[in-house]
Amino acid sequence: MRSVLSFRASLRGAALRNGEWTACRRNFASLPVQYRVVGQNCQRASAQRQQRRWQSGAAAAVQEAAVQTPEELSQESIISNLDPAEAARLEKVRNIGIAAHIDSGKTTATERVLFYTGRINDIHEVRGRDAVGAKMDSMDLEREKGITIQSAATFCDWVVNERAEYGKAGQGEEKYHINLIDTPGHIDFTIEVERALRVLDGAVMILCAVSGVQSQTVTVDRQMRRYNVPRISFVNKMDRAGANPWKAIDGINHKLRIPAAAVQVPIGMEDEFKGVVDLIRMKAIYSEGNNGEVVREAEVPDDLREFAQEKRRKLIETLADVDDEIANAFLDERTPSPTEIQAAIRRATISLKFTPVLMGSALADKSIQPMLDAVCDYLPNPSEVENLALDRRRSETPVKLVSYNSLPFVGLAFKLEESNFGQLTYIRVYQGQIRKGQTVVNARTGQKVKIPRIVRMHSNEMEQVQEIGAGEICAVFGVDCASGDTFTDGGLGYSMTSMFVPDPVISLSIRPKQTKDTPNFSKAMARFQREDPTFRVHVDTESGESIISGMGELHLSIYVERMKREYGVEVVTGQPQVAYRETLTERVEFDHLLKKQTGGAGDYARVMGWMEPTGQLGENKFENQVTGGTIDEKYLFACEKGFNDSCREGPLLGHKVLGTHMVVNDGATHMTDSSEHAFRTATIQAFRQAFRKAGPQVLEPLMKTVVSAPNEFQGNIVGILNKRNATIHDTEIGPEDFTLTADCSLNSMFGFSSQLRAASQGKGEFSMEFSHYAPAPMQLQKELVAKHEKARLEKISKK
Numbered sequence: 001m002r003s004v005l006s007f008r009a010s011l012r013g014a015a016l017r018n019g020e021w022t023a024c025r026r027n028f029a030s031l032p033v034q035y036r037v038v039g040q041n042c043q044r045a046s047a048q049r050q051q052r053r054w055q056s057g058a059a060a061a062v063q064e065a066a067v068q069t070p071e072e073l074s075q076e077s078i079i080s081n082l083d084p085a086e087a088a089r090l091e092k093v094r095n096i097g098i099a100a101h102i103d104s105g106k107t108t109a110t111e112r113v114l115f116y117t118g119r120i121n122d123i124h125e126v127r128g129r130d131a132v133g134a135k136m137d138s139m140d141l142e143r144e145k146g147i148t149i150q151s152a153a154t155f156c157d158w159v160v161n162e163r164a165e166y167g168k169a170g171q172g173e174e175k176y177h178i179n180l181i182d183t184p185g186h187i188d189f190t191i192e193v194e195r196a197l198r199v200l201d202g203a204v205m206i207l208c209a210v211s212g213v214q215s216q217t218v219t220v221d222r223q224m225r226r227y228n229v230p231r232i233s234f235v236n237k238m239d240r241a242g243a244n245p246w247k248a249i250d251g252i253n254h255k256l257r258i259p260a261a262a263v264q265v266p267i268g269m270e271d272e273f274k275g276v277v278d279l280i281r282m283k284a285i286y287s288e289g290n291n292g293e294v295v296r297e298a299e300v301p302d303d304l305r306e307f308a309q310e311k312r313r314k315l316i317e318t319l320a321d322v323d324d325e326i327a328n329a330f331l332d333e334r335t336p337s338p339t340e341i342q343a344a345i346r347r348a349t350i351s352l353k354f355t356p357v358l359m360g361s362a363l364a365d366k367s368i369q370p371m372l373d374a375v376c377d378y379l380p381n382p383s384e385v386e387n388l389a390l391d392r393r394r395s396e397t398p399v400k401l402v403s404y405n406s407l408p409f410v411g412l413a414f415k416l417e418e419s420n421f422g423q424l425t426y427i428r429v430y431q432g433q434i435r436k437g438q439t440v441v442n443a444r445t446g447q448k449v450k451i452p453r454i455v456r457m458h459s460n461e462m463e464q465v466q467e468i469g470a471g472e473i474c475a476v477f478g479v480d481c482a483s484g485d486t487f488t489d490g491g492l493g494y495s496m497t498s499m500f501v502p503d504p505v506i507s508l509s510i511r512p513k514q515t516k517d518t519p520n521f522s523k524a525m526a527r528f529q530r531e532d533p534t535f536r537v538h539v540d541t542e543s544g545e546s547i548i549s550g551m552g553e554l555h556l557s558i559y560v561e562r563m564k565r566e567y568g569v570e571v572v573t574g575q576p577q578v579a580y581r582e583t584l585t586e587r588v589e590f591d592h593l594l595k596k597q598t599g600g601a602g603d604y605a606r607v608m609g610w611m612e613p614t615g616q617l618g619e620n621k622f623e624n625q626v627t628g629g630t631i632d633e634k635y636l637f638a639c640e641k642g643f644n645d646s647c648r649e650g651p652l653l654g655h656k657v658l659g660t661h662m663v664v665n666d667g668a669t670h671m672t673d674s675s676e677h678a679f680r681t682a683t684i685q686a687f688r689q690a691f692r693k694a695g696p697q698v699l700e701p702l703m704k705t706v707v708s709a710p711n712e713f714q715g716n717i718v719g720i721l722n723k724r725n726a727t728i729h730d731t732e733i734g735p736e737d738f739t740l741t742a743d744c745s746l747n748s749m750f751g752f753s754s755q756l757r758a759a760s761q762g763k764g765e766f767s768m769e770f771s772h773y774a775p776a777p778m779q780l781q782k783e784l785v786a787k788h789e790k791a792r793l794e795k796i797s798k799k
């Protein structure tokens, strides 16, 4: 032990003095485990110290610069005197989401959660024979197709019983209030996951016991990281043939790169799956009764004792890598107590360093209750999550929001939905309370709105309430706003950052079959656009047709179907179109003169400079390098407008331009004939001419495609993908199914779903997600440009 301690001392000195830790790391892998733990702790201590130093410096700077309003001063004094009763209320609140790959069992698990918490009286299955369907899939389309399309919110109370092993005996029951959002798995509805994770404090990531980490698990993982959402993992479908929770845990560790360890081991597998052993308390847990509603605890079965001990050691070892207290116990060669392990899992989960893995079978009603206990035990309450707003009155300084009722109200509208009673706006209350009849202010528009009605949502049902406290989720009626707007009580100049909205990748033309349906058609379009930021509608300037754009074929086909069912409008749609982009590849100089001086007021503008690629296929850039005032400031502003207009409609196909840099460094102005209009037009003309000379290219979206199917269909499916020019990167062959990952151009993937169905007897599935833009094949580029040119000339000749 002495050598370990001196090792620790020398490392700490080195790490703090001059960062030699990096050098130590090179030989790190060869050290025995206890040395590795010490090393990591020292590194962490050094980083923490540096961070603390930085934070105190930053806080002092902010305080110096701040001119605080009376409201903000009162906010600070309230925070420094937090009421213990308020803290106790918050401790028992959990705002969580359930997110996973398609068909992992999110809705099935949520149905059990609602049943065990007494929110529903019977369990109904997704695509069940009783034709009722799961509670959270309330839309007819969801019930028919057996997929979740919209996220649905609900709430329930869960009672965690005293557990002597955690030193809580004698404290009785603890009742938790859980706000829960069930999200869709299909990538086409990804915005639903995005906005749910934006406002939730924690998540349950469900994995299929047979497939483990799948393509959408990776997407959901990325979204959770984007919003710093701690998660517990639940390996579902333990009753299925081929179930292997250890493969799933391996996937979390290596594919998602988040330290994970099982906190349970299964008792039996596949159709012998009976329950789980809780590794922290070393107790067997069985769910019995008609619907698994009776939870029975028993001793660990003899034949599992050794295996459970081994997995318990693995859990402690994984925790020692991410938690100092467990690392110290490890060093002292002491086995941590259940209370210490539980506390360490909670700390490490909330600080995003670890995910505990639970397992069960939602369909077989097994082991859902321990998952609910874990939600309460390991996921954060609203006061444990850092939520920041930007203070517009202090140059957007970030301020921490505190889930405390007595503070001024701040909430975020994260989802809009049209209901029979008008627009329903889902709001997460970050601080303060919202009351019926209260006037709140939209931070974006400055508009004041009175809240006429507040409800708590239970899927498609509502429960009226008078007020909602800090840290909770509710929905309000009669508030006109956009998704992502911040509301405050008007006293604070705070606004919150909104969620990430991906760009649509596919579009198609659409029109009502009968002209009499046009008003309803427009109404539906307006509503769908307001509700879903990834669904866009615009009118094509050339053809005059309405074009809808979205995240995939399924996404758009669902809206076409909803139009028919909810608005009685039959529509005619065109072929799906890909959202191409345009870029240039070479540097080209320009010197363009616009001169119209025949009678009356003329137009005069000369712009000079160059265009070149930015080096990345990202944002376009306009730069003014004019010296000597050859072009007036206001005209340069018009040049920039002309540049932005040109980037919206590229010269090749009329699609958006990417990665283009335009520099204007000289020009000429006429005393009377120059105008903003002239400079804007001259820039557009210069852009068009220069772009065409600068090695222009059409870019097409490449999709990360993941296909899985039973092994016997692999040959067929690979053949189909090869014909569609896919680049296959990876194939993983399991005992029954294979999964392959490929890059495919979206253009080549139309109709793939039906071809896959036919080639795999309906057993194959695939998901596609936008990856990046890449140059389209030369032949396709030529065809697209020629088609666009032909359509343009036809339009001119018709005029």
Ligand SMILES: Nc1nc2c(ncn2[C@@H]2O[C@H](COP(=O)(O)OP(=O)(O)OP(=O)(O)O)[C@@H](O)[C@H]2O)c(=O)[nH]1
Binding pocket: 100, 101, 102, 103, 104, 105, 106, 107, 108, 109, 125, 126, 127, 146, 147, 148, 149, 183, 184, 185, 186, 236, 237, 238, 239, 240, 360, 361, 362, 363, 364
């Ligand atoms: N064998 C088995 N099947 C399950 C289990 N849980 C769910 N299923 C089945 O898996 C299918 C998908 O279940 P859902 O609950 O709709 O999955 P989901 O993740 O909500 O689906 P999406 O939201 O559409 O992505 C259904 O047929 C369920 O009956 C389970 O524990 N075992």
